[in-house]
Amino acid sequence: MxxxxxxQTPAGTSYLVTGQGEPVVxxxxxxxxxxxxxxxxxxxxxxxxxxxxxxxxxxxxxxPASGTALEAYADQLFELLEHLDLPRATIIGFSMGGLVARAFALKHAQRTAALVIxxxxxxxTPEQRAGVIARTAQAAQHGPDANAEAALSRWFSREYQAANPAQIAAIRQTLASNDPQGYLTTYELFATQDMYRADQLGDIRVPTLVATGELDPGSTxxxxxxxxxxxxxxETVVLDEQRHMMPVESPRLVNQMLLDFLHRAQASRHSVEGNVA
Known part of the structure; x- marks a missing residue:
């Protein structure tokens, strides 16, 4: 490849774009x-x-400035779509990105063609919330890589870590190299916004897939x-024996799930548009 x-967009968002066809972010x-x-x-x-x-x-x-709200992260995506002159796109969000995808679909419904979380x-649960709040405090005190080893253990299977030491080391370095304030601002949202506008989720009216791994302890x-x-x-899909970082650990498995959903969503959308026409 x-x-x-x-x-970069005018606002400074760094992005990659490749491929042809309907847009997927x-x-x-x-x-x-x-x-x-x-x-x-x-x-x-x-x-x-x-x-x-x-x-x-x-x-x-x-x-982002300290205290930046989740809506600003959705607006960042809106600015990216505006820059690329895309009237709408399918939004795929992983972990914290799933919160951003939800916020975007609620705030910019007309720009959302389909949604994958x-x-x-x-x-x-109270126990899960206490755990993530404790990790937030550790990050505030010790920096972005304060929880790196525990995170990698949650994210990847032991077998994958042992077979791919260079990639694991690179991800550990990525965590350590984060801007401390940018990381903390984002992590605080991740820790506190799991019920963001939960009472309005019924307003999302596009094809939606919610998926996780059977062994994902934080996104169960x-x-x-x-x-x-x-x-x-x-739709809900739970992939057998997968942990948190399943898009990285098992890309073929995740890609097949995504392509199955994306092609069905595309066909459904075209059918609706054809009937309207």
Whole structure:
């Protein structure tokens, strides 16, 4: 695959774009960047125009001010679509990116063609909430890589870590190199916004897939099922034996799930548009 050259929007968002067809936007998780999507870019670009970008506070994108709200992250995506002159796109969000995708679909419904929420959070239990709040405090005190080893253990299987030490080391370095304030601002949202506008999720009226891994301890199958139950017609998929970073650890498996959904959503949309015409 040819190396893609990052580009920037007028507001400074760093992004990659490749492929032809209907646009699909990929949103990474906290502490990561657009590079996490390499497996999906390769798998989806033969079928769609694929856009991956760095969230506020990450990679080469601008740093948010302390206390920035989730809506600003949705507005960053809106500015990206405006820059690319895209009237709408399918939005795929992973982990924190799933919260951004939800916020975008609620605030910019007319720009959302379909929605995929991967390994994201919803309605944490008191114990789960206490755990993520504790990790936020550790990050505030010790920096973005304060929880790196524990995070990698949650994110990847032991077998994958042992077989791919160079990639694990690179992800550990990505975590450590994050801007401390940008990371903390984003992590605080990740820790507190799992019920963001939960009572309005029924307003999302586009094809939606909510998926996670069977062994994802922070974005559990029960969370996925509960979130999907709030969105009319949403599908739920739980991938057997997968942990949090399933897009990286098992890209072929995740890509097949995504392509199955994206092609069905595309066909449904074209059918509706044909009937209207």
């Amino acid at each position: 040819t190396m893609l050259s990052p580009q 990929l949103i990474h998780g906290v502490g990561l960047n657009k590079e996490m999507w390499g497996g999906q870019i390769v798998g989806l670009a033969p079928h769609f125009q694929v856009i991956a970008y760095d969230m506020l506070g990450h990679g080469a994108s601008p740093r 991967l390994n994201s959070v919803f309605n944490r 199958p029960e969370m996925a099922r509960q979130l999907a139950a709030h969105i009319p017609g949403a």
